[in-house]
Amino acid sequence: MIKKRDNILFFIPILIAGIVILTTILLLFQLKQFGASYIKDAEEELNVDTKQALWIITPILKENNFKKLDEYCQELKNEKMRLTIINKEGQVIADSKTGISNLDNHANRPEIKAAQTGQPSTTIRYSNTMHSEMVYHSEPILINGEGYIIRVSVSADNIEKMLKKAEKNIILIFLIGTGGVILLTLYIFIRVRIPFNKLQKSTIKIASGNLDTEIYVPKDGILWELARAVDIMSKQLKRQIKNMKKMENFRSEFIANVSHEIKTPLTSILSAVEMLDGVETENIKQKKCLKIISEQSNRLNRLIQDILSLADLEKKQIFKNRDFAELSINSAVENSVSLCKSLAEAASINIIIEENTSIKIFGNSYFLEQAINNLITNAVKYSQTDKIIVKSYVENNEVKISVKDFGIGMKKEEAARVFERFYRIDKARSRELGGTGLGLAIVKNIAKLHNGRVDVITSPGNGADFIISIPII
Ligand SMILES: Nc1ncnc2c1ncn2[C@@H]1O[C@H](COP(=O)(O)OP(=O)(O)OP(=O)(O)O)[C@@H](O)[C@H]1O
Numbered sequence: 001m002i003k004k005r006d007n008i009l010f011f012i013p014i015l016i017a018g019i020v021i022l023t024t025i026l027l028l029f030q031l032k033q034f035g036a037s038y039i040k041d042a043e044e045e046l047n048v049d050t051k052q053a054l055w056i057i058t059p060i061l062k063e064n065n066f067k068k069l070d071e072y073c074q075e076l077k078n079e080k081m082r083l084t085i086i087n088k089e090g091q092v093i094a095d096s097k098t099g100i101s102n103l104d105n106h107a108n109r110p111e112i113k114a115a116q117t118g119q120p121s122t123t124i125r126y127s128n129t130m131h132s133e134m135v136y137h138s139e140p141i142l143i144n145g146e147g148y149i150i151r152v153s154v155s156a157d158n159i160e161k162m163l164k165k166a167e168k169n170i171i172l173i174f175l176i177g178t179g180g181v182i183l184l185t186l187y188i189f190i191r192v193r194i195p196f197n198k199l200q201k202s203t204i205k206i207a208s209g210n211l212d213t214e215i216y217v218p219k220d221g222i223l224w225e226l227a228r229a230v231d232i233m234s235k236q237l238k239r240q241i242k243n244m245k246k247m248e249n250f251r252s253e254f255i256a257n258v259s260h261e262i263k264t265p266l267t268s269i270l271s272a273v274e275m276l277d278g279v280e281t282e283n284i285k286q287k288k289c290l291k292i293i294s295e296q297s298n299r300l301n302r303l304i305q306d307i308l309s310l311a312d313l314e315k316k317q318i319f320k321n322r323d324f325a326e327l328s329i330n331s332a333v334e335n336s337v338s339l340c341k342s343l344a345e346a347a348s349i350n351i352i353i354e355e356n357t358s359i360k361i362f363g364n365s366y367f368l369e370q371a372i373n374n375l376i377t378n379a380v381k382y383s384q385t386d387k388i389i390v391k392s393y394v395e396n397n398e399v400k401i402s403v404k405d406f407g408i409g410m411k412k413e414e415a416a417r418v419f420e421r422f423y424r425i426d427k428a429r430s431r432e433l434g435g436t437g438l439g440l441a442i443v444k445n446i447a448k449l450h451n452g453r454v455d456v457i458t459s460p461g462n463g464a465d466f467i468i469s470i471p472i473i
């Protein structure tokens with residue numbers, strides 16, 4: 001997720017960098033094209049100049065009149081273009097800009113070398129004579145069997161200077177653009193990405209239940225407002241959760257107190273009923289009433305016991321490990337099974353311990369046995385089959401205790417709710433069987449007390465497999 005966000009965050013600097021690079025390349029390319037087209041124009045102009053010069057020079061050279069040639073060159077002295085006539089040995093015989101005495105042998109000049117092979121040629125190079133960049137065009141001619149080279153050139157200094165300057169400017173623009181991109185990236189990194197990650201980390205911590213985490217609020221910048229809003233929200237949430245916890249504690253305590261108060265008179269009623277049970281009576285009405293009182297007060301007693309059990313478990317969640325000791329899983333399983341034996345036998349159900357791990361864990365054996373008991377009792381009461389398979393084993397660093405029956409099972413949406421307090425699938429049937437709907441809620445709390453959980457694998461008609469999982473530390 002962070003990677004995706006980074007992609008979005010750094011998209012703009014990457015885009016700008018791309019534009020800067022592309023623009024630089026385009027400008028440089030354009031500049032090269034411009035230079036090339038200028039040279040081409042100059043070349044065409046020189047071509048025309050050469051033709052004109054040839055028209056005049058050819059008859060002069062035919063006469064071998066070097067004086068006249070020199071005079072003609074002198075006439076061109078103030079022209080932009082320079083005319084040079086060279087013999088086949090590379091000796092300059094006339095030049096419009098300088099006296100021939102100043103000029104060395106030109107045989108090694110590239111444009112002369114090319115023309116000596118019989119081909120007209122154009123070159124751009126720095127001229128030591130003219131002290132500037134020049135475009136040269138030279139053509140070989142044959143007069144009276146004697147070979148000459150006629151060379152026409154113009155200065156390319158201005159354009160070269162302009163091109164160099166433009167190139168410098170383009171590189172400057174590129175450097176400024178690159179600097180801007182680096183600054184922007186740094187800004188995003190320091191002022192957006194780092195605070196964003198810090199804010200995200202603190203909110204994730206709060207979301208995972210660590211309510212005391214301080215929300216990171218940057219001093220200023222674009223995230224300030226958002227971070228402040230999250231901070232206020234988290235503080236309000238904290239207060240609300242604290243209030244809810246307080247209310248929940250109050251509720252549990254109240255229920256526990258009421259249950260305790262009911263327990264004392266109920267015990268008296270139960271012992272009175274027991275006493276009456278021993279008294280012989282022929283009165284059928286009395287017998288019936290006594291039976292109802294006995295059944296219902298026993299049921300009430302179980303309910304009170306379950307409520308007190310749940311309240312006790314909830315209190316214990318806060319002070320985990322308080323009554324914990326080393327316990328062996330196989331004896332907890334065996335004790336629970338033997339406790340349910342008579343109930344199962346009465347329903348003609350066979351309880352089979354298929355697998356029983358000898359691992360020892362740190363826990364509360366009284367509660368763990370109660371949890372297994374509740375699962376087996378349910379299987380006996382609701383499954384309506386002839387066998388129940390109990391297993392305990394270690395898997396993925398967890399102890400698993402499974403109670404599996406092959407009975408009616410339940411629907412997905414029912415399975416999702418059976419661990420709620422007082423939830424019963426078939427209320428009438430459950431009541432008839434003496435159920436209060438607290439058994440699985442107790443199992444869930446016991447698993448939680450051991451940092452574990454309880455799951456059910458079931459579908460209608462395919463039985464139910466309740467599995468308690470407790471992590472091994
Ligand atoms: N093995 C099972 N097969 C089918 N239904 C089941 C099974 N175990 C539980 N149930 C259903 O889940 C409901 C809730 O079970 P739970 O143990 O919490 O309550 P109870 O058995 O009704 O009452 P209590 O256990 O408090 O006496 C039951 O009423 C029953 O409808």
Ligand SMILES: [Mg+2]
Binds near residue numbers: 377378435438439440
């Ligand atoms: Mg039950």
